[in-house]
Amino acid sequence: MELQEAGRRALLVAIGLAASVLTAEVGTRIYAHAGSEMGRSLVRRDPLEIAIEEHGELGYRQRPNRNHEYANGTRAHWNAMGFRGPLVAQPKPLGSFRVILLGGSTTHGYAVDDDQTIDTHMRSILRQRYPEKRFEVVNLALDGYDSYQIFQRFKDDGIALRPDLVIVNTGVNDVRNARFAHLQVPDLRTVLWADNLEQMREQTRSGGPPLRFRIGHWFYLARLPGLIRDNFLRRHELASNATVEPNPDVVDYFETNIRHTAELVQQAGAGLILSTEPSSLATRYAATDTSPQSYWIVDAATTQQYRDRLAERLHKLATEETARGQRVAYLHLDLPPELFQDDCHLTPEGNRVVAEGFVDALSPFLKGASSERVAGSTQP
Numbered sequence: 001m002e003l004q005e006a007g008r009r010a011l012l013v014a015i016g017l018a019a020s021v022l023t024a025e026v027g028t029r030i031y032a033h034a035g036s037e038m039g040r041s042l043v044r045r046d047p048l049e050i051a052i053e054e055h056g057e058l059g060y061r062q063r064p065n066r067n068h069e070y071a072n073g074t075r076a077h078w079n080a081m082g083f084r085g086p087l088v089a090q091p092k093p094l095g096s097f098r099v100i101l102l103g104g105s106t107t108h109g110y111a112v113d114d115d116q117t118i119d120t121h122m123r124s125i126l127r128q129r130y131p132e133k134r135f136e137v138v139n140l141a142l143d144g145y146d147s148y149q150i151f152q153r154f155k156d157d158g159i160a161l162r163p164d165l166v167i168v169n170t171g172v173n174d175v176r177n178a179r180f181a182h183l184q185v186p187d188l189r190t191v192l193w194a195d196n197l198e199q200m201r202e203q204t205r206s207g208g209p210p211l212r213f214r215i216g217h218w219f220y221l222a223r224l225p226g227l228i229r230d231n232f233l234r235r236h237e238l239a240s241n242a243t244v245e246p247n248p249d250v251v252d253y254f255e256t257n258i259r260h261t262a263e264l265v266q267q268a269g270a271g272l273i274l275s276t277e278p279s280s281l282a283t284r285y286a287a288t289d290t291s292p293q294s295y296w297i298v299d300a301a302t303t304q305q306y307r308d309r310l311a312e313r314l315h316k317l318a319t320e321e322t323a324r325g326q327r328v329a330y331l332h333l334d335l336p337p338e339l340f341q342d343d344c345h346l347t348p349e350g351n352r353v354v355a356e357g358f359v360d361a362l363s364p365f366l367k368g369a370s371s372e373r374v375a376g377s378t379q380p
Helices: 003-032 037-044 120-130 147-161 174-179 194-206 211-218 219-240 250-267 302-324 349-366
Strands: 052-055 059-062 066-069 075-078 096-103 136-140 165-170 272-277 327-330
Touching: 003 037, 003 219, 037 219, 052 147, 052 194, 059 147, 096 120, 096 147, 120 136, 120 349, 147 165, 147 250, 165 250, 165 327, 165 349, 174 250, 174 302, 211 219, 250 272, 250 302, 272 302, 272 349, 302 327
Parallel strands: 096 136, 096 165, 165 272, 272 327
Antiparallel strands: 052 059, 066 075
């Protein structure tokens, strides 16, 4: 009799616990889809829906045919070839002048819709200015890309597209690498999505998603600890940003990766524009302002100093390559503060202004291109 009573109490406890967990799960799901930024982050933490894939050595890129939603509700669609924008034919069509964009979130089009990105504006401007020519603009940029990720993406995906011109628009994310000592090429510490890549490798090793991934897929409650952890790390990042001792060797690391990319571009027979990403640190922020963003170092003034040093290296590299007879140019665009969403990401109008600058800068490469290249020859 006592055993039956104990069993009944245990069953009631189990039922109560299950009901509590179910209620918490329903409440968590309602909150996740209520429209808050943290709620959207919870939805995006599905371990079976990681939107990137690995490639090369420590490289990552978009998974094909995916949509990525930003916190402000804008969306980026990644096509069947794994980049933002219209598909392009392989081999390159005759009569087409193909431009490849490489860079980070600013170049990819952070928090703007697909019709408001730099590459979209470039296609429109090029059609208006050169109606007799056919242009293709391929956006191989992605959020978080630093100089090494740019090199790896062009090596694995860009060369095969046979570009006539490559635009490398960079200099923000590499500041993040200044927090690391003894940088190597490549360096796992510099990979922004390293945790996600390790999750994918774990799935590959186990022949499929492990049980904890399946639990995280089906139950939003299982995603909460990771979200709480990341928010804690984000607050810790803000505190550490102000105390970290920046590593000046990051500038050499940056130059090494850009030189490797430039060598590949030259081997492909394409022209190259090295561009510094616009910055509003000096116009929208006080020198002592801090940020939890990992691509800030110490404060706004120090972050801008490192951005300037990276820009100087880009300019130096372009000057040296031009002196050697290579088709390389350097571009730096200063934009007014109203064209920024924050310290580096641009409004739709800001993207249009940068697109105009890129089109202006590529004009000499059209004049210098051989008729065979403009006609779409696959020979470098």
